[in-house]
Amino acid sequence: MRDTSLVYLLDGAGRVLLGRKRRGMGVGKWNGFGGKIEPGETMRQCAARELREESGITVRPEDLDLAADLYFDQPSDGRWSHGGMVYFVRKWQGEPHLSEEMEPRWFSLDQLPYEEMWEADRIWLPQLLAGKQLRGTILFAPDGDHVIQSIFQEVHLDEKK
Numbered sequence: 001m002r003d004t005s006l007v008y009l010l011d012g013a014g015r016v017l018l019g020r021k022r023r024g025m026g027v028g029k030w031n032g033f034g035g036k037i038e039p040g041e042t043m044r045q046c047a048a049r050e051l052r053e054e055s056g057i058t059v060r061p062e063d064l065d066l067a068a069d070l071y072f073d074q075p076s077d078g079r080w081s082h083g084g085m086v087y088f089v090r091k092w093q094g095e096p097h098l099s100e101e102m103e104p105r106w107f108s109l110d111q112l113p114y115e116e117m118w119e120a121d122r123i124w125l126p127q128l129l130a131g132k133q134l135r136g137t138i139l140f141a142p143d144g145d146h147v148i149q150s151i152f153q154e155v156h157l158d159e160k161k
């Protein structure tokens with residue numbers, strides 16, 4: 001699969017914007033906003049486009065703060081393996097709205113719905129929210145949903161804006 005972006009809005013008042021996926025990979029789960037990179041795009045452009053398409057929110061690619069460089073490893077069917085760049089953003093324009101792909105909702109940072117999120121999120125997302133930058137690999141079980149193993153390393157991520 002093509003590499004993907006994943007964006008979380010932070011409102012500076014202790015809340016994060018998540019979306020409940022309404023179709024495709026991870027349907028029914030709360031997640032950040034994102035999707036597959038298109039030919040000719042940078043990952044930041046992909047992140048800004050996917051966020052706009054899925055929530056109506058507009059951001060400048062250079063306002064995205066890179067937080068993690070992940071690899072979603074699906075050994076039972078390598079076609080689903082892909083990289084995922086995770087960003088936080090604190091400056092945006094517009095109000096989140098329902099789209100074909102996502103139902104947006106603000107959550108308090110101390111009450112994230114981990115039971116209804118991807119299994120490994122509870123390991124890496126709190127670390128990113130605490131200000132760490134991570135590189136990591138998440139190894140999926142053959143069902144493509146449950147996680148067998150995940151490995152994360154704190155790093156300094158440097159990406160051209």
Ligand SMILES: COc1nc(N)nc2c1ncn2[C@H]1C[C@H](O)[C@@H](COP(=O)(O)OP(=O)(O)OP(=O)(O)O)O1
Nearest residue numbers: 004005006024025033034035036072084118120138
């Ligand atoms: C551990 O696995 C995952 N965890 C989290 N938190 N997010 C994940 C995981 N695996 C994939 N994702 C994210 C990465 C992307 O943001 C989406 C998948 O992208 P999608 O398939 O929805 O891409 P689109 O281009 O939007 O799809 P369409 O072809 O439907 O437009 O999930």
